[in-house]
Structures are given as structure tokens and as C-alpha cells.
Amino acid sequence: MAGVELKNLSKAYGDxxxxxxxxxxxxxxxxVVFVGPSGCGKSTLLRMIAGLEEVxxxxxxxxxxxxxxxxxxxxxxxxxxxxxxxxxxxTVAENMGFSLSLERRSxxxxxxxxxxxxxxxxxxxxxxxxxxxxxxxxxxxxxxxRAIVRKxxxxxxxxxxxxxxxxxRSETRVxxxxxxxxxxxxxxxxxxxxxxxxxxADRIVVLNAGNIEQVGSPMELYNHPATxxxxxxxxxxxxxxxxxxxxxxxxAATLGVRPEHFAxxxxxxxxxxxxxxxxRLGHDTILYVKVPGAGVLTxxxxxxxxxxxxxxxxxxxxxxxxxxxxxxxxxVAA
Amino acid sequence: xxxxxxxxxxxxxxILMVSPLILTVFTSLKPTTELxxxxxxxxxxxxxxxYVRVWTEGGFSRYFFNTLVISVIDALMMILIASLAAYAMxxxxxxxxIVLQVLFLIxxxxxxxxxxxxxxxxxxxxxxxxxxxxVIFADLALAVSIFVFMFSSYFIGVPKALHEAxxxxxATEFQIYRRVVMPIATPAVVTxxxxxxxxxxxxxxxxxxxxxxDQMRTLSVGLLNFQGxxxxxxxxxxxxxxxxxxxxxxLFLFFQRHFVRGMTAGAVK
Ligand SMILES: Nc1ncnc2c1ncn2[C@@H]1O[C@H](COP(=O)(O)OP(=O)(O)OP(=O)(O)O)[C@@H](O)[C@H]1O
Ligand SMILES: [Mg+2]
Numbered sequence: 001m002a003g004v005e006l007k008n009l010s011k012a013y014g015d016x017x018x019x020x021x022x023x024x025x026x027x028x029x030x031x032v033v034f035v036g037p038s039g040c041g042k043s044t045l046l047r048m049i050a051g052l053e054e055v056x057x058x059x060x061x062x063x064x065x066x067x068x069x070x071x072x073x074x075x076x077x078x079x080x081x082x083x084x085x086x087x088x089x090x091t092v093a094e095n096m097g098f099s100l101s102l103e104r105r106s107x108x109x110x111x112x113x114x115x116x117x118x119x120x121x122x123x124x125x126x127x128x129x130x131x132x133x134x135x136x137x138x139x140x141x142x143x144x145x146r147a148i149v150r151k152x153x154x155x156x157x158x159x160x161x162x163x164x165x166x167x168x169r170s171e172t173r174v175x176x177x178x179x180x181x182x183x184x185x186x187x188x189x190x191x192x193x194x195x196x197x198x199x200x201a202d203r204i205v206v207l208n209a210g211n212i213e214q215v216g217s218p219m220e221l222y223n224h225p226a227t228x229x230x231x232x233x234x235x236x237x238x239x240x241x242x243x244x245x246x247x248x249x250x251x252a253a254t255l256g257v258r259p260e261h262f263a264x265x266x267x268x269x270x271x272x273x274x275x276x277x278x279x280r281l282g283h284d285t286i287l288y289v290k291v292p293g294a295g296v297l298t299x300x301x302x303x304x305x306x307x308x309x310x311x312x313x314x315x316x317x318x319x320x321x322x323x324x325x326x327x328x329x330x331x332v333a334a
Numbered sequence: 335x336x337x338x339x340x341x342x343x344x345x346x347x348x349i350l351m352v353s354p355l356i357l358t359v360f361t362s363l364k365p366t367t368e369l370x371x372x373x374x375x376x377x378x379x380x381x382x383x384x385y386v387r388v389w390t391e392g393g394f395s396r397y398f399f400n401t402l403v404i405s406v407i408d409a410l411m412m413i414l415i416a417s418l419a420a421y422a423m424x425x426x427x428x429x430x431x432i433v434l435q436v437l438f439l440i441x442x443x444x445x446x447x448x449x450x451x452x453x454x455x456x457x458x459x460x461x462x463x464x465x466x467x468x469v470i471f472a473d474l475a476l477a478v479s480i481f482v483f484m485f486s487s488y489f490i491g492v493p494k495a496l497h498e499a500x501x502x503x504x505a506t507e508f509q510i511y512r513r514v515v516m517p518i519a520t521p522a523v524v525t526x527x528x529x530x531x532x533x534x535x536x537x538x539x540x541x542x543x544x545x546x547x548d549q550m551r552t553l554s555v556g557l558l559n560f561q562g563x564x565x566x567x568x569x570x571x572x573x574x575x576x577x578x579x580x581x582x583x584x585l586f587l588f589f590q591r592h593f594v595r596g597m598t599a600g601a602v603k
Pocket of ligand 1: 013018036037038039040041042043044045192
């Protein structure tokens with residue numbers, strides 16, 4: 001096992017720099033998630049750690065050793081691809097045992113290790129099948145199995161769940177978390193889904209346009225976003241951003257209030273608005289409220305409520321949870 | 335109505351194409367006495383005497399062996415060389431790749447007949463005249479471009495992630511070639527083997543040019559023996575032709591589907 005360290009790392013394709021001066025230290029055994037909008041450079045960063053993309057600036061350290069110029073095989077990493085990339089002509093067992101057979105391990109040893117991984121992933125019955133004869137979810141497990149059999153130093157995953165349906169996705173999410181607890185291997189996981197990031201990560205790295213916006217535990221990011229971008233990206237439904245007189249009133253350029261941090265009811269300091277849409281999810285109720293001078297705000301209420309479309313409501317942002325940002329999208333110093 | 339017309343037209347074409355073959359087979363099986371009959375008469379008394387004569391006295395056993403050796407080696411070497419070159423072009427980055435691509439492209443455009451003379455001189459300068467090796471090298475060099483392009487277009491369809499996954503698994507380029515890419519390239523391998531084998535089997539020009547000694551000859555050259563300026567050994571020519579055609583027909587029957595697929599591959603995409 002090993003930690004990974006990125007020092008002033010950058011990546012350019014020709015003249016275009018797509019990652020700028022990335023500094024990040026991933027501890028041994030940590031589960032780190034790279035999250036960010038499409039095109040922000042998550043995959044590129046992961047592929048640089050894997051050795052599939054050349055490092056064009058800075059240093060990449062794996063297990064304390066400079067790895068810039070090491071080939072993927074010398075880095076002792078494993079990777080799960082979004083497309084799974086299983087070898088179509090090999091059986092499940094051969095797919096999983098391929099890396100071991102390249103290391104010239106004995107047949108018995110390979111068979112045993114493949115069996116262990118297959119048991120852990122409930123793939124036992126499928127060992128003799130070809131990938132083409134498996135469902136998407138099963139293929140996904142084979143891809144994970146192939147990565148874990150050789151007990152790599154670092155385990156890299158690039159959006160491994162994006163081809164699964166919603167139910168299977170949350171199931172596999174849990175399994176990957178359990179796998180990490182069991183194996184205690186360093187894991188770097190790329191996703192654009194902030195829910196995956198929040199639920200699995202020890203630490204989240206939020207990337208935006210080739211820069212790291214913030215690094216922190218899920219709750220740090222939720223409670224103390226370092227930028228307006230992070231505030232908007234982490235949390236679901238998204239944080240409401242309000243400019244204008246309501247922001248001026250608290251001395252901020254932009255005022256951020258999460259949907260779950262509104263209370264409803266008349267009183268002082270309330271924002272009056274009209275309900276334009278109601279989503280009833282059972283465990284909570286989401287109101288879209290048009291507030292003059294603030295726009296349409298999302299409000300998430302615990303449990304079931306009977307507000308109707310067209311009704312007038314009074315929103316009260318809970319003062320201890322509001323976020324104030326200045327013109328640069330930075331938090332206003334308290 | 336239109337359908338019948340189609341069947342009729344296709345039927346006429348089929349007859350026109352098949353009749354020379356049938357006449358050849360007829361002639362090869364006729365006793366010499368029956369040669370006075372018109373050629374479309376089937377043989378009344380079947381005889382294999384011409385085949386025996388051609389095979390033994392005519393030296394066709396020797397020619398057959400020579401042809402087989404050259405064609406098989408041609409086909410195997412071509413698979414190896416073309417696939418390795420195409421692998422490098424598609425999956426690897428190296429300096430001079432563009433130059434190499436252009437060279438292959440040029441190789442694709444030059445007809446053999448245009449370079450017959452320099453080719454002869456090159457083969458002679460290597461001391462490979464009258465050797466099977468000389469013919470094999472010439473065959474490979476002249477056709478390699480085509481098969482490199484065929485393999486390349488096949489490899490381009492292989493997902494890049496597969497190559498990357500194998501690198502992560504710790505495979506060297508050669509291991510990826512042998513254990514990941516080639517096993518899924520069977521259609522390209524079979525097409526190459528068949529086409530190269532056939533070209534090599536049927537080629538006359540290079541064999542005539544590069545091998546003058548009788549014991550080195552191939553079937554295609556051997557057939558010329560039957561055609562003097564004055565004389566013509568019709569039965570010998572016919573049975574020799576049939577002997578040469580049989581392996582091709584067998585191959586075709588076995589790999590019919592592959593031929594058709596190989597020829598239409600790339601046409602759809
Ligand atoms: N081979 C390449 N040549 C030039 N630019 C590239 C290349 N590969 C990626 N890029 C650019 O690098 C940037 C980051 O790409 P990357 O694939 O890392 O994004 P991503 O964050 O993984 O996005 P997604 O969520 O859509 O997968 C993009 O702007 C992309 O256009
Ligand atoms: Mg990506």
C-alpha cells in the first residue's frame with residue numbers, strides 16, 4: 001500500500017493546459033474522490049496517476065517514489081474503467097487472472113486468488129463465462145475483480161458506476177465502500193456525481209476547470225465551502241444563491257442558503273413568495289418558491305407538507321446556516 | 335416477372351463463367367481418342383491417365399510441393415509482419431510514424447509490373463535468384479502495405495481502453511499484441527491468410543522472373559510447359575489446371591463466408 005502525492009502537477013496537450021498546478025497529498029489507505037463538472041480534468045488527473053497520460057509538469061509520487069516516468073506496470077496500480085474494458089475473448093476467470101499470469105504466478109495460486117476475489121464479489125457462478133454473456137452489473141464486478149486480485153498499491157476508478165441503473169448504482173456504491181474498508185488500499189475515485197462523492201469519500205477533491213477548488217471531508221465541504229462553486233456543487237438539491245437586496249442586507253455580494261435551511265412561517269425577516277411547483281417525495285417535500293427580488297428558490301422540507309401551487313409562503317433562512325460570498329465567490333470573513 | 339428476368343440474366347452470366355471450367359474438367363478426363371469430339375461433349379470413357387502423366391513425368395508433384403511451401407510461408411509470414419506493423423501504427427507512439435505511414439501508402443499505389451526490373455536486380459544482388467526465399471521476400475514486400483492497412487483498420491476498431499487495461503495489468507506491448515489484440519483479430523488473420531495464400535498460389539510473373547530452374551518452379555509456371563509455339567498438349571494443360579485449382583476450390587468451400595466478409599469489410603462503416 002502507498003500514498004500518492006501530487007506536487008505542482010500540470011498537464012498540457014500541446015499549448016493547451018488542462019490541469020494547472022495541482023497540489024494534493026493522498027494518505028496511505030485513504031478513499032479520495034475527484035469530483036467536478038464535465039471536462040474539468042478529473043479523468044486526466046486519474047490517468048496521469050495511472051501512467052496512461054504523460055505528466056507535463058511537476059512531480060507525481062507514489063509510495064514516496066517519483067513515478068513521473070514509470071510505466072503503468074511499474075507503478076503497481078489497478079484501474080477500473082468506465083467502459084469496463086474486459087478482454088472479450090477471455091473468460092471471467094482469465095480476465096481476473098490476467099495480471100497474475102503475466103507475473104508468471106503458478107496456476108494454483110492464480111486459481112486460488114481469482115476464486116477469493118470471485119467469492120468476495122459473488123462472481124463464483126460466472127467464472128467460465130465470457131464478458132459478452134454477462135449483464136452490465138456483472139461485467140462491472142469483473143472489472144473490479146480484475147483490479148483487486150493483485151492487491152495493488154493504489155486502486156483507481158474512473159466513473160465505474162455511470163453505466164449502471166440507479167438501483168444497482170447505490171448497491172454497488174455500498175459494496176465499493178465495504179471493499180475499501182476490507183482491503184484498506186488507497187483508492188482514488190472519479191465521478192461527476194456529488195452523491196457518490198459524499199457517500200463514499202474520506203476526502204473529496206473538487207475540481208473546476210483544471211484547478212482544485214477545495215479539498216476536504218464531505219462535511220467540511222458541505223458546512224464550509226471555500227468557494228461559491230463548491231457551495232453550489234456539493235449538496236442536493238443545490239444551494240440557492242441570492243443577489244440583490246436580500247444579500248445586501250447581510251453585507252454579502254451573494255447569499256447562499258441550502259434548500260434544507262429554510263423554515264416556513266410568518267415572522268420577522270421572512271421572504272415572501274409564491275409556490276410555483278411542489279415535489280412530494282414522502283420523506284421530504286420540495287417547494288419551488290418565486291420570491292420577488294430573489295428569483296425562484298428551492299426549499300426542502302422534512303416530511304410531508306400540504307402547500308399547494310399558487311399559495312403564498314414566508315421563508316425564513318436559518319441565520320446560523322447561511323453562507324455569505326463576496327464578489328470573488330469567496331466567503332465573507334465573519 | 336422482374337424476378338424471372340433477374341434469374342435469367344444471372345443464369346446466363348453463371349453459365350458463361352462456369353463453362354470454361356467445365357470444359358477444362360471434361361478435356362482433362364477424356365482419352366486422347368475422344369479429343370476429336372467437340373469440347374462440350376462430356377467424356378464417354380473416363381480416364382485419369384493425363385493426371386498421372388502430368389503428376390509424374392510432367393513434374394507437377396515437384397511444382398505442387400514448391401507452390402505449397404511458398405504459399406504457406408507467404409501467408410504465415412504476412413500475418414506476422416503485417417499485424418505487427420499495424421499494431422505499432424495503431425497502438426504505439428514513436429518518432430517517424432508519419433513517414434512510415436506514407437511509405438506504406440506509396441507501397442499501396444505502385445503496381446508490381448512497374449518495378450519488375452529493379453526488383454529482379456535487388457533479388458539478384460542478395461544472391462536469392464532461383465531460391466524460394468527470394469520469391470517469398472518479394473511477395474511479402476509487394477503486398478505488405480495492403481495487409482498492414484487491413485490490419486490497421488481492424489485494430490482501430492479495438493477499444494483503446496482495452497489496450498490501456500492491459501498496460502495497467504502489467505503487459506508489455508508484445509504481450510498485449512499476442513494475448514489481447516491478436517485473439518480478437520481472427521477475422522483479419524483469416525482474411526490475410528486466405529488472400530495472401532491465393533495471390534501467392536496464382537502468381538506467375540514473379541515466379542517466372544525469379545526462378546528459372548525447373549526444380550524450383552511452381553504450378554503456374556509449370557502450366558506454361560504445355561504451351562509450345564507449335565504444339566499444344568491440351569489434355570496435359572487441362573489436368574494441370576485442375577490440379578492447380580483444386581486446393582483453391584477446397585479453400586473457398588471451407589472459408590466462403592470469410593471471403594465474402596473480408597471483401598465487404600470496411601464497405602459498411
Ligand atoms: N487527448 C487530448 N487532447 C486534447 N485535449 C484533451 C485530451 N484529452 C482531454 N482533453 C481535454 O482535457 C480536459 C479534461 O478532460 P477530462 O477527460 O479529464 O475531463 P473529465 O473531468 O474527466 O470530464 P468527464 O466528466 O466528461 O469525463 C477537457 O477539456 C478535454 O477537452
Ligand atoms: Mg472523465
